[in-house]
Amino acid sequence: xxxxxxxxxxxxxxxxxxxxxxxxxxxxxxxxxxxxxxxxxxxxxxxxxxxxxxxxxxxxxxxxxxxxxxxxxxxxxxxxxxxxxxxxxxxxxxxxxxxxxxxxxxxxxxxxxxxxxxxxxxxxxxxxxxxxxxxxxxxxxxxxxxxxxxxxxxxxxxxxxxxxxxxxxxxxxxxxxxxxxxxxxxxxxxxxxxxxxxxxxxxxxxxxxxxxxxxxxxxxxxxxxxxxxxxxxxxxxxxxxxxxxxxxxxxxxxxxxxxxxxxxxxxxxxxxxxxxxxxxxxxxxxxxxxxxxxxxxxxxxxxxxxxxxxxxxxxxxxxxxxxxxxxxxxxxxxxxxxxxxxxxxxxxxxxxxxxxxxxxxxxxxxxxxxxxxxxxxxxxxxxxxxxxxxxxxxxxxxxxxxxxxxxxxxxxxxxxxxxxxxxxxxxxxxxxxxxxxxxxxxxxxxxxxxxxxxx
Numbered sequence: 001x002x003x004x005x006x007x008x009x010x011x012x013x014x015x016x017x018x019x020x021x022x023x024x025x026x027x028x029x030x031x032x033x034x035x036x037x038x039x040x041x042x043x044x045x046x047x048x049x050x051x052x053x054x055x056x057x058x059x060x061x062x063x064x065x066x067x068x069x070x071x072x073x074x075x076x077x078x079x080x081x082x083x084x085x086x087x088x089x090x091x092x093x094x095x096x097x098x099x100x101x102x103x104x105x106x107x108x109x110x111x112x113x114x115x116x117x118x119x120x121x122x123x124x125x126x127x128x129x130x131x132x133x134x135x136x137x138x139x140x141x142x143x144x145x146x147x148x149x150x151x152x153x154x155x156x157x158x159x160x161x162x163x164x165x166x167x168x169x170x171x172x173x174x175x176x177x178x179x180x181x182x183x184x185x186x187x188x189x190x191x192x193x194x195x196x197x198x199x200x201x202x203x204x205x206x207x208x209x210x211x212x213x214x215x216x217x218x219x220x221x222x223x224x225x226x227x228x229x230x231x232x233x234x235x236x237x238x239x240x241x242x243x244x245x246x247x248x249x250x251x252x253x254x255x256x257x258x259x260x261x262x263x264x265x266x267x268x269x270x271x272x273x274x275x276x277x278x279x280x281x282x283x284x285x286x287x288x289x290x291x292x293x294x295x296x297x298x299x300x301x302x303x304x305x306x307x308x309x310x311x312x313x314x315x316x317x318x319x320x321x322x323x324x325x326x327x328x329x330x331x332x333x334x335x336x337x338x339x340x341x342x343x344x345x346x347x348x349x350x351x352x353x354x355x356x357x358x359x360x361x362x363x364x365x366x367x368x369x370x371x372x373x374x375x376x377x378x379x380x381x382x383x384x385x386x387x388x389x390x391x392x393x394x395x396x397x398x399x400x401x402x403x404x405x406x407x408x409x410x411x412x413x414x415x416x417x418x419x420x421x422x423x424x425x426x427x428x429x430x431x432x433x434x435x436x437x438x439x440x441x442x443x444x445x446x447x448x449x450x451x452x453x454x455x
Contacts, residue, residue, distance in 0.1 A: 021090075021111040025068050027104050029054040041113065043086045061085065067094040071107045082111075089115045116267075116306070155319045156327065159186070166314050167193035172266070174251075174311050175289040177318035180367030183289040184249060186318065191245040196285060199244030202237050207253030215258055216274045225275025238271055241284035251311065252292035252303060263307045286311070321365045328358040331366070335373045347377050350386045363425050417451045424452060 021035040058066035071094040079093045094109035175183040191201045220236030265271045270279045297303035380389045427433045434444035
């Protein structure tokens with residue numbers, strides 16, 4: 001008796017905690033026990049489902065068809081796709097249960113809800129069809145829109161081609177890439193090429209807003225929602241974006257509780273203000289970006305997997321600047337012209353300076369390159385900028401002293417200094433730097449002490 005009681009308790013726990021919905025019936029199709037998600041899937045409460053007959057429920061259209069009925073009739077395993085009255089799509093596997101005398105005594109089935117997966121599949125199919133439909137229009141569009149200066153690189157050509165195809169489609173886009181590669185630039189480009197281009201484009205850095213304020217900043221709040229709340233309430237970014245585009249940068253920094261809320265909003269296309277009870281329709285398009293590996297964060301339980309699949313309808317990975325060297329020259333000249341115009345100057349880089357800039361690693365990518373060029377154009381005195389004019393030791397350690405004034409050893413040491421300082425940004429320890437350079441750790445440590453001490 002004790003063993004039977006334990007077995008019953010174990011069975012109830014399995015039914016309660018199983019990811020799949022479990023049905024157990026006797027040989028005539030009467031339901032003996034089921035899982036806890038019955039009502040959400042089939043629209044019938046747990047208590048009313050117990051004792052019901054699957055053959056009768058099939059006639060009433062609750063199961064269409066009933067896999068348990070098929071299993072009991074055919075006495076063999078089956079797997080089907082089933083749609084319920086609640087419009088949930090399930091994949092169901094059923095098996096007959098025999099006793100020791102090989103007599104049929106019942107059946108068991110396992111149901112998994114695949115509604116969201118089916119929705120995403122259909123959404124992707126619609127995207128594919130729409131992309132094919134717009135190919136001619138996109139080709140025409142490219143003729144009338146100048147392509148960005150960075151598209152001399154094949155990788156960025158591919159990125160821009162996808163941008164051109166998805167900009168007109170009202171789908172969520174996920175931009176991935178290191179800091180400074182230009183994710184916000186691409187997000188703005190998608191907005192500008194979309195039918196929403198005349199509406200607002202709002203960029204939000206999810207990591208820059210304090211966790212205590214981010215919910216009210218994103219979704220707004222009603223009057224009296226909390227102490228210090230503005231009288232009359234306040235619109236959040238979702239509401240302020242209207243029918244425009246909301247760019248959620250650094251989406252990986254969003255707290256877990258708000259990840260749940262964002263998922264719900266994307267699924268239901270509506271939200272409520274903090275302290276409010278009225279549902280507000282979400283009309284804006286969402287573009288997300290991150291410099292983190294979201295798949296790795298999912299494995300570490302730091303990012304929700306269901307939210308990842310929701311925002312990852314189309315993913316664009318932007319390569320770092322070091323992987324698109326062909327882009328360097330047009331970038332340098334484009335930025336040189338941009339800052340000359342901005343500050344009313346007429347400065348230019350010598351060929352030697354351009355060559356030197358092109359050879360650097362720029363771990364901060366386009367952002368770091370832009371900041372460097374702006375600083376150099378502002379701070380140098382001569383209109384012709386050469387390597388000797390650079391004062392920043394991490395980008396141009398030759399400083400004010402020209403190469404022609406150096407001995408060979410001095411020149412080699414200056415090159416080594418630049419090289420070590422630059423690499424140390426990417427490999428910030430003697431162990432990592434030694435491995436990268438193929439030298440001993442003690443040698444790497446001496447060079448770090450020599451060139452980075454005091455910086």
